[in-house]
Each structure stands twice: as C-alpha cells, then as structure tokens.
Amino acid sequence: MTRRTLAVVSAGLGQPSSTRLLADQLAAAARAELAGRGVEAELRTVELRDHAHDVVNNLLxxxxSPALRQALDTVxxxxGVLAVTPIFNASFNGLFKSFFDVLDAxxxxxxxxxxxxxxxxARHSLALEHAVRPMFAYLRAVVVPTAVFAAPEDWSGGTADGALRGRIMRAAAELAEQVRRRPAAVPPDPFALTTSFDELLAGDDPSRSPG
Incomplete structure (x- = not known):
C-alpha cells in the first residue's frame, strides 16, 4: 500500500468549531476514499486559530516563528490539502487569507x-465559488470540482445530514482520485537556494520587488 499525506487546514475561530467539525469529517472521508484505492493516508491538521499571532507577525x-514554519511546511x-474556512461578510475570514498569503507562492x-x-x-455558499476557488486557482492548485458548504441546518446533533454527507463523500472521492494519480509530494528543503550564486554575485535578486 502506498502512503500519502493530507494537510487539513481549519480556520475556525471558536471552540468548539463547526468549521473544524466539517474539516474532520471531510478528512475522514478522504482517508477512507484513499484506502479504497490502495493508498494509506496520514492526516496532519493545521488549526489556524493556534497560529493567529504568528501569522500577523510574519506579515509584519x-x-x-518555528511553530508557524512547521505549519507552513506541513501544507x-x-x-493533498483540505482547506476549510468560515464565511464572514460573504468571503473567507482574514486568518484564512493571511495564512495562505505567507505560504510560499x-x-x-x-x-x-x-x-x-x-x-x-446557506446564502453564503456562493462565497466558495467567487472568493475561495479563485484564490487557489491563482496559486495554481488543482481544486476539485465539488466545494462543500455547511449551514447550521445541515447538521443534526453534530452529524452531517444526508445531503451534506453526500457532498462530503463526492468531494472526498474527487480529492482522493487526484492524490492517487500523482507522485508523492517532495517535502520542502529548508536549505534550498531560491537565488543562484551568479545572481547573488551580480547583485540581481529576481525575487525582490522594486522598492
């Protein structure tokens, strides 16, 4: 059985969090779908609430910080990545956006x-298509077709109802198939040079923006 790693990014702010609950159910479904395809999946959860101050400090x-560096390296x-955010004012929350702002482009x-x-x-569901999907498209990720939105009425005693469960399973299957068909990701090298020695000697760093 081959092995793959899934990063589960949850941007919920409360405890307990319906965002984290949805993330956990999506992750469990994706792991089950991968197991059915002969792939053992390790789940690594990144709870952005725990890194909020470090994200702001990184932006400044x-x-x-070491803890945030570990979270960024996990993603x-x-x-494969499962990215789950609460919707505020018809878009993703600021912590969610800021985390992906400090992630390498x-x-x-x-x-x-x-x-x-x-x-x-449920009126907020379109935010997935007009805000969240375009952000990941800009980052050139392969976003699976099914996006999953959960409103309060989609839960029954902390459990997804039938319609939400169906969306979870469909999206998880799409993610599992994309992960299965790709070679294993190469972990980032913290010592990799982003600028060649020739560029350094010439004083020309293409990664530095003017001003």
Missing amino acids: TGFP AGAD KALVDRPVLIAATGGT
Missing part, C-alpha cells in the same frame, strides 16, 4: 485541494 516581519509538503502548484466552508446561512 517576513519571518515565521507545502502534503500530497509556489507551494500549491499542481497540488490537489478540496475547498469547504461553513456559514450562518
């Missing part, structure tokens, strides 16, 4: 991503 200083080194290129969200009303 350009340097991640960058995963074979090339980390998700050709990486399968399942997007999902929670919100106080």
Whole structure:
C-alpha cells in the first residue's frame, strides 16, 4: 500500500468549531476514499486559530516563528490539502487569507485541494465559488470540482445530514482520485537556494520587488 499525506487546514475561530467539525469529517472521508484505492493516508491538521499571532507577525516581519514554519511546511509538503474556512461578510475570514498569503507562492502548484466552508446561512455558499476557488486557482492548485458548504441546518446533533454527507463523500472521492494519480509530494528543503550564486554575485535578486 502506498502512503500519502493530507494537510487539513481549519480556520475556525471558536471552540468548539463547526468549521473544524466539517474539516474532520471531510478528512475522514478522504482517508477512507484513499484506502479504497490502495493508498494509506496520514492526516496532519493545521488549526489556524493556534497560529493567529504568528501569522500577523510574519506579515509584519517576513519571518515565521518555528511553530508557524512547521505549519507552513506541513501544507507545502502534503500530497493533498483540505482547506476549510468560515464565511464572514460573504468571503473567507482574514486568518484564512493571511495564512495562505505567507505560504510560499509556489507551494500549491499542481497540488490537489478540496475547498469547504461553513456559514450562518446557506446564502453564503456562493462565497466558495467567487472568493475561495479563485484564490487557489491563482496559486495554481488543482481544486476539485465539488466545494462543500455547511449551514447550521445541515447538521443534526453534530452529524452531517444526508445531503451534506453526500457532498462530503463526492468531494472526498474527487480529492482522493487526484492524490492517487500523482507522485508523492517532495517535502520542502529548508536549505534550498531560491537565488543562484551568479545572481547573488551580480547583485540581481529576481525575487525582490522594486522598492
């Protein structure tokens, strides 16, 4: 049996969190779908609530703390990503966006991503298509067709109802198939040079923006 890693990114702010609940159910479904395809999946959860201050500090200083660096490496080194955010004011929350702002811009290129969200009303469901999907398309990720939105009425005693469960299973199957068909991701090398020695000697760093 081959092995793959799934990074589960949850941007819920409360405890307990319906966003985390949805993330966990999606992750369990994706792991089961991969097992059915002969792939053993390791789940690695990144709870953004725990890194909120470090994310802001990284935006201000350009340097991640050790804990945030580990979280970023977890996402960058995963074979697939499940990204789940609460919807505020018809878009993803600021913590969710800020985390992916500090992630290396090339980390998700050709990486399968399942997007999902929670919100106080089903009217927020379109935010997945007009806000979340375009962000991952910009990062050149491979976003699976089915996006999963859960409103309060989709839960019954902490368990997904039939319609939500169907969306979870469909999205999980799409992610599992994308992960299965790709070679294992190569973990990021913390010592890799982003600029060649020739460029350094010439004083020309293409990664540095003017001003």
